[in-house]
Amino acid sequence: xxxxxxxxxxxxxxxxxxxxxxxxxxxxxxxxxxxxxxxxxxxxxxxxxxxxxxxxxxxxxxxxxxxxxxxxxxxxxxxxxxxxxxxxxxxxxxxxxxxxxxxxxxxxxxxxxxxxxxxxxxxxxxxxxxxxxxxxxxxxxxxxxxxxxxxxxxxxxxxxxxxxxxxxxxxxxxxxxxxxxxxxxxxxxxxxxxxxxxxxxxxxxxxxxxxxxxxxxxxxxxxxxxxxxxxxxxxxxxxxxxxxxxxxxxxxxxxxxxxxxxxxxxxxxxxxxxxxxxxxxxxxxxxxxxxxxxxxxxxxxxxxxxxxxxxxxxxxxxxxxxxxxxxxxxxxxxxxxxxxxxxxxxxxxxxxxxxxxxxxxxxxxxxxxxxxxxxxxx
Amino acid sequence: xxxxxxxxxxxxxxxxxxxxxxxxxxxxxxxxxxxxxxxxxxxxxxxxxxxxxxxxxxxxxxxxxxxxxxxxxxxxxxxxxxxxxxxxxxxxxxxxxxxxxxxxxxxxxxxxxxxxxxxxxxxxxxxxxxxxxxxxxxxxxxxxxxxxxxxxxxxxxxxxxxxxxxxxxxxxxxxxxxxxxxxxxxxxxxxxxxxxxxxxxxxxxxxxxxxxxxxxxxxxxxxxxxxxxxxxxxxxxxxxxxxxxxxxxxxxxxxxxxxxxxxxxxxxxxxxxxxxxxxxxxxxxxxxxxxxxxxxxxxxxxxxxxxxxxxxxxxxxxxxxxxxxxxxxxxxxxxxxxxxxxxxxxxxxxxxxxxxxxxxxxxxxxxxxxxxxxxxxxxxxxxxxxxxxxxxxxxxxxxxxxxxxxxxxxxxxxxxxxxxxxxxxxxxxxx
Numbered sequence: 005x006x007x008x009x010x011x012x013x014x015x016x017x018x019x020x021x022x023x024x025x026x027x028x029x030x031x032x033x034x035x036x037x038x039x040x041x042x043x044x045x046x047x048x049x050x051x052x053x054x055x056x057x058x059x060x061x062x063x064x065x066x067x068x069x070x071x072x073x074x075x076x077x078x079x080x081x082x083x084x085x086x087x088x089x090x091x092x093x094x095x096x097x098x099x100x101x102x103x104x105x106x107x108x109x110x111x112x113x114x115x116x117x118x119x120x121x122x123x124x125x126x127x128x129x130x131x132x133x134x135x136x137x138x139x140x141x142x143x144x145x146x147x148x149x150x151x152x153x154x155x156x157x158x159x160x161x162x163x164x165x166x167x168x169x170x171x172x173x174x175x176x177x178x179x180x181x182x183x184x185x186x187x188x189x190x191x192x193x194x195x196x197x198x199x200x201x202x203x204x205x206x207x208x209x210x211x212x213x214x215x216x217x218x219x220x221x222x223x224x225x226x227x228x229x230x231x232x233x234x235x236x237x238x239x240x241x242x243x244x245x246x247x248x249x250x251x252x253x254x255x256x257x258x259x260x261x262x263x264x265x266x267x268x269x270x271x272x273x274x275x276x277x278x279x280x281x282x283x284x285x286x287x288x289x290x291x292x293x294x295x296x297x298x299x300x301x302x303x304x305x306x307x308x309x310x311x312x313x314x315x316x317x318x319x320x321x322x323x324x325x326x327x328x329x330x331x332x333x334x335x336x337x338x339x340x341x342x343x344x345x346x347x348x349x350x351x352x353x354x355x356x357x358x359x360x361x362x363x364x365x366x367x368x369x370x371x372x373x374x375x376x377x378x379x380x381x382x
Numbered sequence: 383x384x385x386x387x388x389x390x391x392x393x394x395x396x397x398x399x400x401x402x403x404x405x406x407x408x409x410x411x412x413x414x415x416x417x418x419x420x421x422x423x424x425x426x427x428x429x430x431x432x433x434x435x436x437x438x439x440x441x442x443x444x445x446x447x448x449x450x451x452x453x454x455x456x457x458x459x460x461x462x463x464x465x466x467x468x469x470x471x472x473x474x475x476x477x478x479x480x481x482x483x484x485x486x487x488x489x490x491x492x493x494x495x496x497x498x499x500x501x502x503x504x505x506x507x508x509x510x511x512x513x514x515x516x517x518x519x520x521x522x523x524x525x526x527x528x529x530x531x532x533x534x535x536x537x538x539x540x541x542x543x544x545x546x547x548x549x550x551x552x553x554x555x556x557x558x559x560x561x562x563x564x565x566x567x568x569x570x571x572x573x574x575x576x577x578x579x580x581x582x583x584x585x586x587x588x589x590x591x592x593x594x595x596x597x598x599x600x601x602x603x604x605x606x607x608x609x610x611x612x613x614x615x616x617x618x619x620x621x622x623x624x625x626x627x628x629x630x631x632x633x634x635x636x637x638x639x640x641x642x643x644x645x646x647x648x649x650x651x652x653x654x655x656x657x658x659x660x661x662x663x664x665x666x667x668x669x670x671x672x673x674x675x676x677x678x679x680x681x682x683x684x685x686x687x688x689x690x691x692x693x694x695x696x697x698x699x700x701x702x703x704x705x706x707x708x709x710x711x712x713x714x715x716x717x718x719x720x721x722x723x724x725x726x727x728x729x730x731x732x733x734x735x736x737x738x739x740x741x742x743x744x745x746x747x748x749x750x751x752x753x754x755x756x757x758x759x760x761x762x763x764x765x766x767x768x769x770x771x772x773x774x775x776x777x778x779x780x781x782x783x784x785x786x787x788x789x790x791x792x793x794x795x796x797x798x799x800x801x802x803x804x805x806x807x808x809x810x811x812x813x
Contacts, residue, residue, distance in 0.1 A: 087605055094597050191420075199424035200690075201621065201649040210654055212629050224604070226629045229597075295594065298625040300650030304422040304592040304618040311595065342598035351588030352562040354598050 077344035086221025091339050093225055099335020100233040100240075104291045105308055106315040106327040107243065108284040113321045114260040115280040116167065118178040122186035124309025126285055129193040130155050131204075131292025131301045136197040138205040147205075148289075155285025156278075163278045171273075190306065201300040208297050232294035239290050240328055243283070247324065252279060260322065310355075314362035320375025329373060334358045410452045411711060411722055413438060413704075414474040416484050421461035422592045423617045425646045429691040430485060431457060433700020436680050436687055440672075441708060443679040448708050449715040451722055464488040471496070480728040481505055481710070483703045487565035490514075490523075498522040501725030503710075503732055507703045508533075508640055508663060512568060515762035516799035517733065518810035524732045526706055527754045527765025530639070531794065532786030533661050534569035534612075536767035537637055538576050539784050541610050552581035557606055559599060559623060560614035562588040569614060569639075571798075575790060593619025600626040613638040613660075620647040628654035637661070637769070644695040648772050656774045661767050664702055664751045666777040668693030672746030695777060702751065710735050733758055752783050758813035762795075764788060 082088050105127065112120040120126075134151035138144055166181050209227035216223040247253040258266040259276045267273060292301065295308055315334050319326030338354035338361075346353050365372070415434050418427030438453040447453050456477070458470035467489035471482065481503040484490045490510040497504045504523045506514070512531045514523035541556070542548035558573060560566035570586065577584040585606055587599050593615060603611065613623050613636055620642040627633040634657040638647070643660020673693060680686045691697040710731030714723040717730060735756045742750055754763040766783030803810050 084605075087601075090604075091598075091601050094601060098595065098597055194420060194424075199419065199428055201425045201646045203650050203652075210625075210629060210651070211631075224630065228625075228629065296650075298650065299594055299618045299621045302422075302425055302618060302621075303420075304594050307422065307592055308594055339598045339601065343601055346598065346602070351586065352590040354595075355590045 073348070074345075077348065078340070081340065081344045084219075084221065086216070086218030086223050087343075089216065089218065090221070090223045090225070091343050092336060093223070094229065095336035095339030096332050097225070097229040097233040097335070098339070099332035100236040100328075101291070101294055101331075102311050102315050102334055103328045103331025104236040104239060104287065104294070106312040106319065106331055107240065107324065108287045108291065109309075109312055109316055110319075110322060110324055110327045111243075111280050111284045111287070115256055115276055116178070117175060118182065119175070119321070120284070121179060121182040121309075122189055123284065123288065123312070124306040125186045125189045125193070126155075126158075126288040127292045127295070127308060128301070128303065128306040129158075129189050130285060130289035131296045131305060132193050132197040132202070134289060134293065135202040135204060135296075135301045139202070144205055151289055152286055155289055156282040159278050159281030159285055162281055163274055167277050167281075168274060186306075190303075194303075199303065201302045202296075203300055204293060204297050206293070206297070228297055232297065235290060235294055239287060240324075243287075243324065246283070252276075256280060311358070314358040316372070317362035318365045318372060320372025323372065323374035326372055326374030334361065337361050409450075409721070410454045411448070412477050412479055413453060413455050413707065414470070414477070414479045414482055415455050415457045416460055416467055416470055416482065416486070416489065417457045418460060418462040418485070419457075420459060421463070423462040426617060426641070426644065426696055427462060427485070428688065429644075429646075429694045429696040430700040430703075432687040432691040433697040433702075434483065434704045435700075436676060436692070436697075437701045437704035438708070439680045439685045440676055443683055443685060444675055448711050449721060451711075451715075453708070460486075460489070462486055464492055468492050475500060475502075480723060480725045481707050481732075483507070483707065485509070485703075487511070487568065488563065491564060494520070494523055501729075503725065503728050505703065505706060505732065507699065507706060509565065513795050513798035513802060515760065515795050516810075517757070517759050517761040518813055519799040519803045519808055520761065521811060522729060524706075524756065524761045526732070526735065526756055526761065526763040527702075527751070528663050528767060528786065529762055529791075530568035531572040531791050532762065532765075532788075533639065533767050534572040535576065535787035535791055536784040537612060537661065538573070538580070539787065540637070540769055540781060542580075545609075548580060554582045554610070555585065555606060555608040556582050556610045556612065557585045557587055557603060557608040558612045558614060559587045559589060559596075559603075561593065561616050561619055562590045565616065565641075566614045569612075571794065572791065573612075575794065576787075579790070589615070589619055589623075591619075592617055593622055596622050596626055600630060603627075603632065604630055609635065611636040613642045615639070615642045621650050624648060624655050624658055625651045627658070633658045640699075640767075643770060643772075643777065645777070646694075646696070652772075652774055655772050657771065659769050659771045659780070660777075662695070662770045662777075662779065663765050663767060664698055665749065665779060666693075666695045666698065666770065670747050670750055675746060698750075705737075705745065705747075706732070706735060706754075709737055709741075732756060733761070735763070758811075 108123045108126065109120055112118055130151060133154050134147055137147035137150055142150065162185065166185065170178055170181060209231050212224040212226045214222040214224055247256060255271045256276055256279065258271055259273065263273065292305055296305055315327060315330045318333055319330030338358045341357040342354040415431055417431035418424055419431065435455050438455050441448055442452055456474065458474055460466040460470050464486065467484060467486060471493055479502055482493065482497060483505050484493055487509050490504060490506050493504055494511065494514065502522065506525055508528065510525055511523065512525065512529040514520040515525045515529055542551050545551055545554065558569065573584050585608065587602060589596050589599055611627065611632060613620065615623055615638070620638065624633060624647060627636045628651060633655060636658055638658070638660035640661045640663065643662060648655040648658065676692060681689055710728060711723050713734055714727040714731035715721065718727050720727065723731065733756055735754060737754045739753050742748060752766050754765055756763045766785050768779050768783055769781035770777045771780045
């Protein structure tokens with residue numbers, strides 16, 4: 005079989021619904037169905053409308069009962085518009101922070117095809133370094149600069165000790181290497197800076213502002229969320245400019261597109277790796293600061309990487325816009341889900357809901373919203 | 383000839399070593415310490431373990447051990463992971479422990495059946511399985527000095543008093559934000575029973591491990607506008623919850639379980655947490671004579687674990703664990719006339735634990751804790767609960783000791799223990 009003769013690999017990216025998802029009428033039908041169900045439900049909420057109840061009754065308790073259980077909480081949620089707006093805003097602001105964490109993964113994946121398992125621990129280590137340095141009396145700004153320096157040094161060491169020895173290795177080997185790196189970094193950070201909860205030494209805003217009143221509801225947004233999201237947004241814009249408008253950024257994109265081609269035009273792969281790991285380290289530092297503001301810097305910061313996984317699955321592993329949009333989808337979706345269905349499902353559903361959402365996206369679009377379609381020719 | 387001589391020498395060495403080991407064992411008592419100095423709960427695990435180890439070191443250095451028997455501690459790091467905790471237990475079992483302090487409710491549930499078979503006392507100070515307080519069904523488990531159910535009932539009493547009487551709780555909205563685990567779910571039956579009885583509306587809000595992100599929960603709190611919020615958290619869940627409550631101006635309505643009321647919990651936002659209250663069953667700080675001894679005999683001799691932990695709430699609680707275990711050992715030594723106690727004797731010691739106010743004073747801990755007395759049937763000791771408040775710098779106790787609602791709690795404990803006994807074919811012993 006020749007390389008051109010088969011496109012069997014394409015099946016790897018094909019989902020059971022992929023034939024339908026390309027049809028406009030499929031999506032039109034989905035939208036109409038959702039509106040019909042929610043509309044019928046809201047309509048049925050009017051207890052005086054006997055004819056509405058009769059229709060619901062006529063349709064039967066089975067399917068309608070299930071759909072009602074699913075849609076009624078959502079309908080009720082949107083009927084309380086003020087609360088719905090506040091929930092949506094909060095979800096979107098949290099989503100920006102998810103994007104920030106996911107970006108670290110995306111950067112490294114784009115440049116080296118490596119899923120960096122240690123990204124979560126990098127968040128912890130970077131934040132620990134920053135706070136730890138201030139505990140030695142170093143001024144905040146200087147400590148921030150020094151923490152950036154440490155993350156760049158870390159990138160150089162990783163390239164020197166790990167990456168250069170693993171060129172052309174299987175992805176699973178690269179992945180395993182990052183697992184080892186994560187455990188090392190976790191223990192190293194603990195040994196150097198200790199395990200106690202550390203306060204972020206920045207005078208970050210606290211409290212909430214009432215910015216809108218709808219009915220009897222004051223829509224509040226927390227200052228900390230706004231400032232964290234603003235920081236995240238600045239980081240995202242800075243990265244976008246860096247990747248699109250600078251020479252190094254273009255080189256990074258070239259490497260991401262095709263290692264061999266990039267090498268053939270003289271791009272130094274090792275330099276690119278150092279730059280990418282440095283940028284991922286700096287992103288980790290900012291993520292650590294914004295996530296550590298409410299909780300303090302402590303081990304659990306490393307677990308926020310789990311929050312980035314559904315974002316990556318939805319947005320695609322190699323797409324910066326994908327990480328941003330998917331972060332917003334996850335943040336928004338999980339908050340609405342928890343507030344709408346959390347109580348009836350025993351609460352605490354937002355964590356697994358994000359993964360369920362990711363699974364749905366995987367079925368419909370395996371490569372993620374902005375991921376590149378995988379076509380392997382054999 | 384040389385061969386014979388070598389054999390004789392080897393045999394003598396072996397016998398001498400065996401005798402020496404046996405003698406050493408007779409002069410020491412082994413205490414495994416289940417610690418978590420790593421992982422997401424390390425900030426809580428470190429001072430807890432420090433308190434246990436330092437107190438045992440104090441007894442060794444100052445008093446030469448307990449009744450002339452040196453105490454040997456060995457830490458096993460389990461990262462607050464139940465599976466690893468069970469592995470620790472299995473590994474250390476061969477060294478002859480007679481008491482274990484799992485420091486995790488999940489691990490407690492796992493260890494209870496095997497520890498009973500191995501004749502090892504399971505001491506769970508302020509955590510664990512509440513119905514194990516019924517000594518007739520759980521002879522090897524001790525929940526001294528008080529339990530989650532007792533604490534929940536004490537909180538309801540406190541909220542009643544704050545509202546102007548228990549009757550005023552009717553119609554009040556109380557939200558329980560809990561760690562979505564066996565630990566977090568412990569107070570639910572008590573609160574549900576009391577909600578029915580007293581007419582307050584209870585809302586349950588679960589937060590998944592580790593609790594770094596809780597926005598949806600706090601949106602629900604904003605919508606609910608409860609009169610009181612009970613926080614049943616652990617680790618990072620506490621810090622985030624306190625910050626979220628402060629951001630929406632509800633920190634003063636919130637009362638935390640005793641595992642949500644330590645210095646670590648308010649560390650990220652000490653100012654915003656001012657006014658936050660939490661339960662406790664012992665005092666905070668180091669204004670007790672015993673701490674001078676700890677400085678002198680433990681840290682002065684380079685035997686301490688971590689000086690910055692000393693006097694922290696969780697350090698003091700670790701010390702309480704060690705105090706109960708060693709006081710039970712002391713009682714057993716006296717009763718049975720032995721040096722090194724075995725499992726049965728330690729169990730007797732725990733069952734007859736009686737720490738009076740005079741004994742607390744003698745230990746250099748006057749006013750540190752209420753007197754505790756266990757019985758064969760009651761392994762809880764009916765310890766009171768106190769409320770403490772964060773003032774921006776330290777935790778201060780602001781309430782008198784609140785006795786749990788034993789008329790409500792004890793029947794629940796007995797019913798639950800009886801159901802457990804029936805299901806597992808256990809015949810409750812007579813006390």
